[in-house]
Amino acid sequence: MRMLIVCAILAIQTTAAMADKVNLYAAGSLRAALGDVAQDFARASGHEVATTFAPSGLLRQRIEKGEPAQVFASANMKHPKTLEAAGKAGPVTRFARNKLCAIAQPGVAVTTDNLLSVLLDPAVRVGTSTPKADPAGDYAWKLFARADKVRPGALAALDAKALKLTGGPTSAPAPKGRNKYGWVMENKRADVFLTYCTNAVLARKEVPDLQIVTVPDNLSVGAEYGLTLLR
Incomplete structure (x- = not known):
């Protein structure tokens, strides 16, 4: 869980450096952990973090159709790697296990x-x-x-x-x-x-x-x- 939080904060910080608002798309199973991280980061930094929690495969499809996600936290490696292979995302980091x-x-x-x-x-x-x-x-x-x-x-x-x-x-x-x-x-x-x-x-x-x-x-x-x- 500590690794999850550290990676999420780093990803949000990187994106926040480029935009006032961060759009975080994440697996529904991460709602409890990343929801708190996003709220804490927003309070501390002044950057708004908009969170969308849903099944990872459906989120990947929405991103492929052009929705403005900036950070994608998936419950598997396949969906973010698919986006990476299509040139829509950067390198994928394994950041949690379940x-x-x-x-x-x-x-x-x-x-x-x-x-x-x-x-x-x-x-x-x-x-x-x-x-x-x-x-x-x-x-x-x-x-x-x-x-x-x-x-x-x-x-x-x-x-x-x-x-x-x-x-x-x-x-x-x-x-x-x-x-x-x-x-x-x-x-x-x-x-x-x-x-x-x-x-x-x-x-x-x-x-x-x-x-x-x-x-x-x-x-x-x-x-x-x-x-x-x-x-």
Whole structure:
């Protein structure tokens, strides 16, 4: 987290030196950390920092269409590197890491050891973010691919049953001020939801009965966050 904050401040400072207003586009999972950084920097420097938090893939598409982002903090390396390759962004720095956890409803009998069996249970609704639009969805499918090596056929089964509930262009938005994962689970739209561990903690702050389940090592998927300045 310290690395995240340092990199973000340096990026904002670099941009602020060239403009009175800084447009920061960042992954939704960075809202808590970078929102505070942006506010603190604005107060200390006098430079306005306008923040836009959304799924990284959707932000990349908006930048490609010409929206005036100046700093892009993505939940993966792929989206900022795509912009770099297109000449729209400078070099990409890996500035943070995350990993997937499972959030479960209080009545689900799930542990780290039986997580895969629970995910494959036909009676259990598995929620994810939307692949391509939101890296959290891409990471969920990487977890499914790992599961296939442990239990052949798991990838096809999970691909067929997973509910893409967040992160897509048509996903239902959570009410203002609500954590979208806590909101989804509170409304019983999934029995188990795969998301970043940082999101899981925030969801349980809003919905204390939720369980947070650590993904076993043989299924664990890490997330690398990339930061770049737009041209």
